[in-house]
Amino acid sequence: MAGNPVKSFSCPACGGIVEIHAVGHTISAVCAHCSTLIDTANDHFKIIRKEHEASRDTDIPIGAKGVLDSIKWEVIGYVEKKDKSSLSFWEEYLLFNPYFGFRFLIQSDGHWNLATITKRYFPLAGSASELELDGEKFSVYCRGESVVEYVKGEFYWRVRKGDEEKYVDYIAPPKMLSVEKNKQEVTESLAEYIEPEIIEKAFAVGLHGKTGIAANQPAPFAGKLGKIWKIASLSILAAFIIQWSMGSGTLVNNTRINIAQNDKEKNYSTAVFNLPRRSNLSVRSSAPLSNNWMELELSLVNESSNETYQSRQVIEYYSGYEDGESWSEGGQIAESTFSAIPEGNYRLVIDPSSGLLGSSDVSMEIKRNVPAWGNFWIIFLCIIVFPVFALLYRWSFESRRWENSDYAPAIYQSGESDD
Amino acid sequence: MIRIFTFFCASLVIMLAYANYQGYVFSNIFSSQSHAAQSSNHYHK
Amino acid sequence: MKKFNCPSCGAEVVFNSSLSVYAVCKYCSSMIVRHDLDVESIGTMAALPEDMSPFQLGSEGYYQGQHFTLVGRMKMGWEDGSWNEWFMATDDGRKGWLAEAQGFYAICFETDPPPLEFAVRAIQQQKKDVAFLGSALTLNNLKLNVVDTKKASCIGSEGELPLVSPQGRVTVSVDLLGAHGEFASVEIETGKQRAYMGRYVEWKEMRCSNIRTFDGW
Numbered sequence: 001m002a003g004n005p006v007k008s009f010s011c012p013a014c015g016g017i018v019e020i021h022a023v024g025h026t027i028s029a030v031c032a033h034c035s036t037l038i039d040t041a042n043d044h045f046k047i048i049r050k051e052h053e054a055s056r057d058t059d060i061p062i063g064a065k066g067v068l069d070s071i072k073w074e075v076i077g078y079v080e081k082k083d084k085s086s087l088s089f090w091e092e093y094l095l096f097n098p099y100f101g102f103r104f105l106i107q108s109d110g111h112w113n114l115a116t117i118t119k120r121y122f123p124l125a126g127s128a129s130e131l132e133l134d135g136e137k138f139s140v141y142c143r144g145e146s147v148v149e150y151v152k153g154e155f156y157w158r159v160r161k162g163d164e165e166k167y168v169d170y171i172a173p174p175k176m177l178s179v180e181k182n183k184q185e186v187t188e189s190l191a192e193y194i195e196p197e198i199i200e201k202a203f204a205v206g207l208h209g210k211t212g213i214a215a216n217q218p219a220p221f222a223g224k225l226g227k228i229w230k231i232a233s234l235s236i237l238a239a240f241i242i243q244w245s246m247g248s249g250t251l252v253n254n255t256r257i258n259i260a261q262n263d264k265e266k267n268y269s270t271a272v273f274n275l276p277r278r279s280n281l282s283v284r285s286s287a288p289l290s291n292n293w294m295e296l297e298l299s300l301v302n303e304s305s306n307e308t309y310q311s312r313q314v315i316e317y318y319s320g321y322e323d324g325e326s327w328s329e330g331g332q333i334a335e336s337t338f339s340a341i342p343e344g345n346y347r348l349v350i351d352p353s354s355g356l357l358g359s360s361d362v363s364m365e366i367k368r369n370v371p372a373w374g375n376f377w378i379i380f381l382c383i384i385v386f387p388v389f390a391l392l393y394r395w396s397f398e399s400r401r402w403e404n405s406d407y408a409p410a411i412y413q414s415g416e417s418d419d
Numbered sequence: 420m421i422r423i424f425t426f427f428c429a430s431l432v433i434m435l436a437y438a439n440y441q442g443y444v445f446s447n448i449f450s451s452q453s454h455a456a457q458s459s460n461h462y463h464k
Numbered sequence: 465m466k467k468f469n470c471p472s473c474g475a476e477v478v479f480n481s482s483l484s485v486y487a488v489c490k491y492c493s494s495m496i497v498r499h500d501l502d503v504e505s506i507g508t509m510a511a512l513p514e515d516m517s518p519f520q521l522g523s524e525g526y527y528q529g530q531h532f533t534l535v536g537r538m539k540m541g542w543e544d545g546s547w548n549e550w551f552m553a554t555d556d557g558r559k560g561w562l563a564e565a566q567g568f569y570a571i572c573f574e575t576d577p578p579p580l581e582f583a584v585r586a587i588q589q590q591k592k593d594v595a596f597l598g599s600a601l602t603l604n605n606l607k608l609n610v611v612d613t614k615k616a617s618c619i620g621s622e623g624e625l626p627l628v629s630p631q632g633r634v635t636v637s638v639d640l641l642g643a644h645g646e647f648a649s650v651e652i653e654t655g656k657q658r659a660y661m662g663r664y665v666e667w668k669e670m671r672c673s674n675i676r677t678f679d680g681w
Contacts, residue, residue, distance in 0.1 A: 005678040023514055024517060101567020120645055157566075224421055235428035235429070279442035340444075
């Protein structure tokens with residue numbers, strides 16, 4: 001049984017045609033020609049408030065139809081409100097569907113929310129600092145008093161310019177629970193943040209850009225930050241276990257060389273040792289020097305290919321006793337690690353020089369497959385960069401979110417007082 | 420995004436395992452010589 | 465199901481529900497009251513104003529797995545608008561109503577009324593600013609709070625109803641709400657209270673069929 005749902009009548013003030021699109025629901029209608037507010041609760045069409053202005057254009061025109069969440073909606077009303085203390089403006093569009101009822105599209109600073117009235121009783125609505133709805137906790141964000149500045153279209157409740165009501169907003173991003181109180185009633189509505197692109201696409205309109213951060217704007221990495229840190233922690237643990245399982249290395253050679261002052265041109269060589277597979281090689285040299293220095297040019301030579309790998313070690317140690325305090329500088333140990341040496345037979349050739357007047361022994365311990373913890377730490381840094389960035393970005397975002405609120409949690413407080 | 424990060428972490432862990440097994444020392448890559456070893460002198464004050 | 469002939473025009477008047485005591489003749493709009501063996505006409509019902517209710521007589525749906533059919537309607541009006549109360553015929557013989565107002569739907573069933581002093585306070589609140597809103601009431605072990613009271617009168621009715629509802633019948637209607645969407649309504653008429661309890665339901669969950677369609681929707 002189809003029917004044309006629009007009801008028309010003549011405006012009692014200017015005579016122009018006024019159309020009602022939510023017949024049976026609408027009790028206040030604004031004449032599109034002269035902006036007079038008319039009582040449509042009955043067919044007497046009494047004037048509530050006479051105006052003589054042309055109607056204002058709105059970003060989404062009255063009468064526009066669009067689909068949101070698979071439901072078709074028609075924009076039938078528009079209210080502009082202002083906060084009495086901060087003087088900030090926002091807009092509320094009334095959406096209608098004969099089956100699904102009503103919704104509100106709320107715009108503030110370019111941010112949009114889709115809201116529904118909630119039919120729940122909240123005992124401490126408005127005075128509480130936290131409200132719970134379906135297991136979700138909402139924290140108070142702001143309290144204020146609003147006044148209606150402009151109305152257009154039609155409404156199922158009594159609304160007119162100058163109407164005042166107290167409101168309290170509670171947030172659980174991306175949702176917001178708002179409590180509005182006027183002399184007659186208390187209304188709670190649940191809003192969800194919606195990107196302007198979705199609205200632009202649904203209603204074929206162009207909207208302005210956003211400024212600042214909205215109270216219930218979803219945070220970056222929302223719901224993902226915990227997972228990111230879990231993955232990072234598990235990966236770091238795995239990396240640690242892998243590094244730990246490297247063990248402490250295998251000894252391949254132990255040599256002691258006696259180095260004298262005038263051994264400048266003399267080279268020493270270790271015995272040949274075998275690397276069964278590609279591995280790292282660590283050379284640890286220690287000499288019991290006292291106020292002297294020693295320099296060792298190391299060459300790791302592959303017996304068959306004669307391929308050579310170089311390293312230079314310096315051992316210097318100075319100490320003394322001055323003004324009742326002993327001091328020391330330097331060390332008696334030097335260590336080098338060769339990276340990824342191919343399998344094969346090798347010997348280490350040592351070309352020493354020193355400042356010795358006499359001679360000194362130097363012990364050299366050569367090991368393969370030593371644990372290179374530097375590897376772990378580099379991987380650790382690579383893993384942790386993104387989670388730390390995400391955390392800092394989130395913290396910065398939340399600080400900016402709570403900047404405009406008098407109820408910011410302690411960690412996000414900027415320390416400035418509000419006027 | 421979670422998938423990309425998981426893949427990234429898994430790759431790093433696998434790379435660490437392979438590098439350690441083959442005896443690569445990452446910090447050596449940062450020194451200018453390729454056929455050389457990183458040296459450190461153990462100091463105490 | 466009982467059939468009678470309309471005392472005014474002779475057309476067939478069907479009472480589908482055994483609970484129905486009143487019906488509006490489809491053909492001549494006579495208001496018909498049913499007694500045990502016969503029916504009596506008490507006047508003519510004027511045409512109901514147009515609205516965009518998605519329901520019509522014969523619409524069907526589901527509530528908590530149970531199928532229902534809408535067999536009658538009362539349109540109630542008050543200072544700031546109107547709403548519909550649809551009489552539901554269900555299989556289990558309970559008196560059920562589907563109320564639709566401001567885009568919301570509430571299904572409720574008749575239950576024992578609250579103590580008389582509740583009605584007294586509701587009427588008092590209509591006359592002066594007594595703090596009745598927000599007061600608590602426990603019905604059937606459920607804690608509810610008053611969210612709205614209004615003086616309403618019947619604008620009209622159609623189909624069959626479990627009470628006599630001529631135009632102009634005046635009531636004080638009190639709405640109560642629970643913390644989880646539980647809904648109750650107390651209708652106060654001279655000398656009587658009727659209470660109903662249930663909850664708000666979403667359009668989708670009722671899975672309605674045989675509903676009205678509109679151009680462009």
